[in-house]
Amino acid sequence: MTTHVRDTNLLIRARAAAEGTAAVAVLITILTIGAELWSPLKDTLKTVFAHHWLGKSALAIFLFTVIFLIRRKTSASTQSLERAVLIAVWSSILSAIMMTAFFVVHALFF
């Protein structure tokens, strides 16, 4: 049974959280692979946040919060929510596959 979601605020917040999750997946992939290939990025994360992993975590929290706050001011529908969840799921899966594959290649050839 498919019905219309009447509580718009909940819908918008859920979509904002899903979009924030997708953005975090993209950010972590870029920062992780980028920091391994370009040492100034890793050094900057270490300098600013004491440890590169803490830097990635802090930036992930910051990005999620920004996306959540910005996107919860826009309208949402059940279709846009479903799409956002699918994007969050697939970006997370692709991020995990890309990072693992990168570290396999990195361990074998670098």
Add this chain to the structure above:
Amino acid sequence: MTAPLTYALIAHVLVGVLAIGLTHLVFMHFLRKTPSWKYLRSLAGWATIGFLGSWASGAYYYVVYYGKAVKPVILKGAYPWAHQVIMEAKEHIFIMLPFMSLALWFLILVLEKQQDDKIKKAVRNLALTILLFGAFIAGAGIIISGAARS
């Protein structure tokens, strides 16, 4: 290893496994025709708190101790790939988990108010993804621990 580091490592493992177990319960309830949304909301909320707790305690152990004392041992041992591949993948995939779990909690709030089959299916897939990531991270922890002792 100091007592706070030992407690942090124990908390990282126990709370993390508990959060994975709670997410497993959420996923299993999604297979029902009429899940109890209030119960699922509670499970997903505690799972998010668990992932955050495991994240924080794991971060303390990893930043303060692992890089200096455990990583060099693994790299010099018989299974250096346990750090080069497994730990590197684990520590970065873990960053995504609390956000995914928080999104799951928000989505269950939506489904609690009004059901939509397409959203329910998408959210079920998100719960399954969190569960698979959690299982990978738990398995990775066992491999890393084994490599450090070998």
